[in-house]
Amino acid sequence: AQRVTQPEKLLSVFKGAPVELKCNYSYSGSPELFWYVQYSRQRLQLLLRHISRESIKGFTADLNKGETSFHLKKPFAQEEDSAMYYCALRNYGQNFVFGPGTRLSVLP
């Protein structure tokens, strides 16, 4: 069965502190992993995908197949990073399976 878990419902950090949003997945095969972000009252938008290995807004994520994880990291959090973050995988049926989400709150 394909599943995405995000163990933290809420993560609060102070501005300038490092951030790590955890994501684990279960999937037989080689999935594509994504992070989507939803700022207050806005639509979900893509933050980054593992295949492009890019850094967006200072965020990076590395796919660890051994640990079946795709944690999202940023060395220095900013207040504008406060949002809801969803980890997702795409399966062979081309559907996107989303995790429950983590709300990140960056305190001043």
Place this chain on the structure above:
Amino acid sequence: NAGVTQTPKFQVLKTGQSMTLQCAQDMNHNSMYWYRQDPGMGLRLIYYSASEGTTDKGEVPNGYNVSRLNKREFSLRLESAAPSQTSVYFCASSDLGGDAFFGQGTRLTVV
């Protein structure tokens, strides 16, 4: 540059009423999806359409029907609304191998 457009943005229904949520995309994507977003549950797939003329059930299809009217449009119908269907509904589209693009959501309350 509209992307994915959903209507309406807000709706209040009485139990037992019916309604259709509309979704249209202008990116020529083959695949379209309907998700519901509930606190602590993330986004759960209701139905999807891999291409024009095809639809398939997702994780939580009960109480819903869909129509892929053409390549652009994918509607979600609630035949007899129930309070358990109170949620935020998102439509999304993607192309093969591409990212998912989302609409702005429809906040539905069933009383």
